Every structure is written in structure tokens, then in C-alpha cells.
Amino acid sequence: MATRARPRGEGNPDWMSVLPQELLDVPLWDLAVPGSHDSMSFCLDVSSPVLGSESCFLRLTDKLVPRCTRACVLRWGTTQQSVLSDQCDLGIRFLDLRVARKPAGGSRLFFAHGIYTLLTVKEALNELATWLDAHPKEIVIIAFSHFESLTEDDHLDLVDFIMWLFSRKLCPSQDVPTLRSCWSKGQQVIVSYDNEQMAVQHVELWTGTPYWYADSPDPKKVIAYLEAQKRRGRPAGFYACGLNLTEDFLYVLLHPLQNLRRMSGKALPRLLRWAGEQRPGPEGGGVNIVCGDFVGVGQLCSIVIGLNYKLLGRGCTPPAGPAARILGAGAAGSRLTA
Numbered sequence: 001m002a003t004r005a006r007p008r009g010e011g012n013p014d015w016m017s018v019l020p021q022e023l024l025d026v027p028l029w030d031l032a033v034p035g036s037h038d039s040m041s042f043c044l045d046v047s048s049p050v051l052g053s054e055s056c057f058l059r060l061t062d063k064l065v066p067r068c069t070r071a072c073v074l075r076w077g078t079t080q081q082s083v084l085s086d087q088c089d090l091g092i093r094f095l096d097l098r099v100a101r102k103p104a105g106g107s108r109l110f111f112a113h114g115i116y117t118l119l120t121v122k123e124a125l126n127e128l129a130t131w132l133d134a135h136p137k138e139i140v141i142i143a144f145s146h147f148e149s150l151t152e153d154d155h156l157d158l159v160d161f162i163m164w165l166f167s168r169k170l171c172p173s174q175d176v177p178t179l180r181s182c183w184s185k186g187q188q189v190i191v192s193y194d195n196e197q198m199a200v201q202h203v204e205l206w207t208g209t210p211y212w213y214a215d216s217p218d219p220k221k222v223i224a225y226l227e228a229q230k231r232r233g234r235p236a237g238f239y240a241c242g243l244n245l246t247e248d249f250l251y252v253l254l255h256p257l258q259n260l261r262r263m264s265g266k267a268l269p270r271l272l273r274w275a276g277e278q279r280p281g282p283e284g285g286g287v288n289i290v291c292g293d294f295v296g297v298g299q300l301c302s303i304v305i306g307l308n309y310k311l312l313g314r315g316c317t318p319p320a321g322p323a324a325r326i327l328g329a330g331a332a333g334s335r336l337t338a
Contacts, residue, residue: 011089011090011091011301012089012090012091012301012302012305013088013089013090013091013135013138014135014137014138015091015138015305016093016137016138016139016179017135017137017138019179019308020309020312022311022312023179023308023311023312024178024179024180025178025179025180025181026178026179026311027176027177027178027282028139028141028177028178028179028182028190028238029236029237029238029239029288030280030281030282030286030288030311031280031288031308031311032278032280032287032288032290032304032305032307032308033093033094033141033288033289033290033304034090034091034092034093034094034289034290034291034292034295034300034301034304034305035092035093035094035095035096035141035240035289035290035291035292036079036080036087036092036094036095036096036291036292036293036295037079037080037096037213037242037243037244037291037292037293038077038079038080038096038098038113038244038293039080039084039087039092039095039096039097040080040084040097040098040111040113040117040119040124041077041078041079041080041111041113041117042078042080042081042082042083043083043117043118043119044073044074044077044078044113044114044115044116044117044118045115045116045117045118046070046071046074046115047070048070048102048115048116049062049066049070049103049115049116050062050069050070050073050114050115051100051112051114051115051116051148052103052148052149053148054114055249057249058073070115072252073114073115074114074115075259075260076114076247076252076259076260077113077114077115077260078113078259078260078261079113079244079260079293079294080293080294080295080296081294081296081297082296083124083127084124084127084128084131085127085128085130085131086296087295087296088128088131088135088138088140089131090295090296090301091301091302091304091305092295092301093138093139093140093141094140094141094143094209094240094289094291095128095140095141095142095143096143096145096211096240096291097111097121097124097142097143097144097145098111098112098113098145098146098148099111099112099121099144099145099146099147099148099150099158100112100116100146100147100148100149100150101148101149101150101151101154102116103149107157108120108121108122109121109122109150109154109158111124112146112148121158121161122161125161125162125165126165128140128142129165129166132166132169132188132189136186136188137179137183138188139171139177139179139182139187139188139189139190140188140189140190141190141192141209141238141289142189142190142191142192143192143194143208143209143211143240144158144191144192144193144194144195145192145194145208146194147194147195155195155197155198159193159198159202159205162191162204163202163204166188166189166191168185168186168187169186169187169188169189170187170189170190170191170204171185171187171188171189171190172203172204173199173203173204173205173206173207174203175187177190190206190238191204191205191206192205192206192207192208192209192238193205193206193207193208194207194208194209195208206237206238209238209239209240209289210235210238210239210240211239211240211242211291212225212226212229212239212240212241212242213225213242213244213246214226214242214246215246216245216246217245217246217247217248217251217263218245219245219267219270219271220270222242222243222244222245222267222271223270223271223274226241226274229241230284230285230287231284231285233284234282234283234284234285234286234287234288238288238289239288239289240288240289240290240291241287241288241289241290241291242291242292243271243274243275243290243291243292243293243300244264244291244292244293245260245263245264245267245293247260247263260293261293261294261297264293264294265294265297268297268298271292272298272299272300272303275290275300275303275304275307276303276306276307278290278307279307279310279311280307280308280310280311281311287307290304
């Protein structure tokens, strides 16, 4: 089992419940929502083989020197540090879940990022369901994608489990979800399922969420890419901006003693400054979901949550209590320097 590592800081476990009344009828895709990139990568299994979808070179080295190959994948594939409930306590409300079937995993489904996870899909979702019961006014967007080696039966079983586990908590894709509408119906879960056939068959499932990412280890290029995408106009509905960096084979070779956390840490001030300068809303440049790696480090959640107060009119009374701390963190984030 994965080690439970609770992030430091008091977090934002109930931030949706303390948003001002003026924001309760705003569609959720017009609010700023913190997300975690590759949410389950905190429990990658170094004893598992690399995925079949990885490059021929990586699969070959996995056969020749599996211990070294998998240790390297672990260093560069781990993007988070803590279990889903801890991420939600921080304020994360978008979970990036990449589902996979292990070659010798039987009927159980896992997650994957280069290699497979220790925790199964059902174990992770059961933990999330328990957290939601304890926070009835918080709404989580769960994005299922990739589906490495899944069969049609696997999809059917997974969807059946999702609908059984979350049941009345599911917000149907035909709705325009707002905080007020979801609260009135007891809805807490929006399931984005990146398989068109399954999404069409089940009204409880939403289609895949667009995820903008630059595929670069350079934070300047990440920001330039996101700005270029914003100029083209935002997608309708939910979409995510990825602040995550992506290394390539050459970068790993040139930085043998580094890992993804160290690379991300160096870029974090610049990326958080960009996040703090954004504004949510339906306009072309409005952000919605903002995802990052190692969300327990820095103030990503508080900065993104604080962006929502930019939607308030000038005559609104400043927030008090927890909301004031969130707004303060958001303002501080815009002053970060690289």
C-alpha cells in the first residue's frame, strides 16, 4: 500500500461552501478550480513493468535492466505526494485519473504513469467517496482517461462501479452545474469519461475534459503555450490548463541526479505568478481548471481559489474568515517572482 503523506498547512477542505452568494449561480466551468496532474502517481509500483504504450526504447531497457529503468520512471513519473483525500483537503477539485489494466493484474484496474500504481481504482474511489460524505457541499470533477489495455467489459464494469458508488451524488451531463443547483440536489461528483462510446450511452458521464499542456520542461514555454491557447479562445464547458512540466529523454540524460520534483520546484514561482494573474469567467481568456504537480508544495490551491473573487463587483463586502485567507493567498501569488 502507498504511504499516506499528509501535506503541511491547513488547506482549503471546504472552500466551495464559503464562497460568496454572488458566485453560487455561476456555472462551474466559469469558476477557477484547482486540479492535480496525474493525481494517483504518488503510489507508483516500482516492481511493475513499464506500460505497453511507452516507447520501444523504454520497453527494451525495461527488459534488459528493469530495476534501473523502473527506478528512473519512478523519479520522473511521480507528480504527487499524497492520497486523494489529502489532495481534496488542500482544495483540489479536479482529479486526473489515468486508468490501466496490468498485464498480470487479473480483473482489477489500476492507474498508471509510465508504470502502474499500487492502489486499485476501486480502493482510490472508495476513499474519495468517504471524503465526499464528510464534505457535503464540495463538488469534485473526476477525469478518467487513457484506459491502457482496457477491454469493453472493463469499461462496463468501471462505469457500473462509478454509478453504484456515487449514485445520487452524480451530476448528469445534461445539467448546467452551479454550486446552488448541485447543493439542492445533493450532487457532488462530475465524471469526465474520455471514451465517447461510454459517455454517449450514460447520461451520468461527461465527455473528456480538454487538457492544455505544453509538453516542455521549460516554464517559459509552458506559459507561452497557455497564453497562445487562451488567445484562440477557451473551450465550451470544462477545460484544464496544465502548469505541469514534461521532461524528454534528452533532458533526463542531461540531468541524471535530478527528478521531476526538483525540476518542478525550480519552476514553481514563475508558474504560480502566472496563475495568480489569471481571471476565471466565460470570456476568451478566462481560466477554469488549473492543474499542477506536487500540489502540496506552494500555494497553488489557495491562489487558484482566490481568483474567483475577481468575479465579484466592486461593491461586494470583502470575504471574512477562511475566505479571507484564500483571497489573501491569491493576491500574494500574483506578486511571486521567478
